[in-house]
Amino acid sequence: MKPLAILGGTFDPVHIGHLCVAWEASELLDAEVQLVPASVPPHRPPPIASVEQRVAMLRVALAGQDRLGLDLRELERAGPSYTVDTLAELRAEYGARPLVLLMGADAFAGLTSWHRWPELFDLAHVGVLSRPGDPPAWPEALRAAVDGRRVETVDALHTRSAGSVVLLDVTPLAISATRIRDLLAGGRLPRYLLPDGLFGEPELLAAYRSSRRG
């Protein structure tokens, strides 16, 4: 059965890096990929754009293709958007279908600070997406958790429901939402870093421009 993979994020805003790595992960894993915007991201300040603006940007970004989808379940839950809760819901809905939690190498290195993090491996496989720069070091507890789970090919992600870790070598794109917010706040126009459609709807980017200081 084709795996269902999710890429959770704040998407403040969604950018070409998210879209490219999600697309490539979908191809590498032969999986359906859903982007899952967080309502209240657990480990960072609240987003600058509203939930409505972040979802509108995602809809614009995903228009015109059918490989990547959008799952809004975290926006319907109160409180912090814990990934373990999202995966538990998906597991209950999808039975034994393989689930894959996608995350950038930066996010994976911080996994041991996530809510009930060891349970994530019981609920899903993990696909770690390369990001430019030196891969961040893994703390000992994470290394121990990955030990024995690491697979070199994606076959296990099709035959088992959860529990493997695979490193996915995706095109390195040094694009981050932080950088894009800074450019917009500085009055710049980050064309080619954001989906083209966003420039046709300037009100969606207005929140970042008005965050300009000074």
Ligand SMILES: Nc1ncnc2c1ncn2[C@@H]1O[C@H](COP(=O)(O)OP(=O)(O)OP(=O)(O)O)[C@@H](O)[C@H]1O
């Ligand atoms: N260019 C990229 N390459 C690989 N993974 C990425 C890239 N950008 C984001 N990701 C991953 O996508 C997920 C969601 O990212 P998020 O919405 O926090 O974007 P971000 O660009 O890292 O944002 P910020 O700069 O605000 O922290 C995370 O797992 C993150 O590691």
Ligand SMILES: O=C(O)c1ccc[n+]([C@@H]2O[C@H](COP(=O)([O-])O)[C@@H](O)[C@H]2O)c1
């Ligand atoms: O479950 C957690 O404790 C947890 C801690 C930090 C981040 N996450 C999730 O990781 C995804 C990326 O988060 P962020 O802050 O890098 O945008 C997003 O879906 C968050 O909900 C989840």
